Amino acid sequence: xxxxxxxxxxxxxxxxxxxxxxxxxxxxxxxxxxxxxxxxxxxxxxxxxxxxxxxxxxxxxxxxxxxxxxxxxxxxxxxxxxxxxxxxxxxxxxxxxxxxxxxxxxxxxxxxxxxxxxxxxxxxxxxxxxxxxxxxxxxxxxxxxx
Numbered sequence: 001x002x003x004x005x006x007x008x009x010x011x012x013x014x015x016x017x018x019x020x021x022x023x024x025x026x027x028x029x030x031x032x033x034x035x036x037x038x039x040x041x042x043x044x045x046x047x048x049x050x051x052x053x054x055x056x057x058x059x060x061x062x063x064x065x066x067x068x069x070x071x072x073x074x075x076x077x078x079x080x081x082x083x084x085x086x087x088x089x090x091x092x093x094x095x096x097x098x099x100x101x102x103x104x105x106x107x108x109x110x111x112x113x114x115x116x117x118x119x120x121x122x123x124x125x126x127x128x129x130x131x132x133x134x135x136x137x138x139x140x141x142x143x144x145x146x
Contacts, residue, residue: 002063004057004058004059004060004061005057005061005062005063005067006024006063006067008047008059008060008061008062009021009062009063009067009068009071012044012047012062012068013068013071013072013075016043016075017075019075021071024067025066025067025070025071026084026086026088026112027066027086027088027112027114028084028086028110028112029110030065030066030069030070032065032069032070032073033078036069036072036073036078036079037064037065037069039072039076039078040064040068040069040072040073041064043072044062044068047060047062048062048064051064084109084110085107085108085109085110086108086109086110086111086112087099087103087108087110087111087112088111088112088114089103089111089112089113089114090114090115090116091113091114091115091126091130092115092116092117092118092119092120092121092126093120094120094121096120096121096126096129097129100129100130100133103133103137104133104136104137113130
């Protein structure tokens with residue numbers, strides 16, 4: 001479904017700006033200004049309304065925050081591109097434990113953990129690996145201590 005939304009986004013931007021986007025954006029935090037999101041929504045109101053009313057993902061959806069607004073901002077001259085070290089971790093892969101261990105070395109600025117629903121490990125194993133990883137990566141401090 002995300003590829004379908006990317007194709008819809010690409011066509012909307014091509015029609016409006018005459019430019020064709022050719023790259024997907026990474027799974028990273030996007031610093032979006034409210035004014036940019038509002039301007040994007042105002043430029044494509046029917047498409048956003050249709051997506052908002054779609055009960056399930058459909059081939060006509062747009063992806064506002066993860067693609068359309070960032071590209072719209074660049075094409076409007078209201079946003080700039082940058083560089084960021086990142087990693088996408090597929091939690092459904094059998095090498096999950098090794099990949100999570102590598103993330104603990106903190107050599108990337110951001111990461112995204114997702115899955116493709118075809119697990120190479122038992123769900124219980126994945127759950128435990130992720131719980132252990134997050135406890136180590138984001139250790140909870142006792143209340144009142146900084």
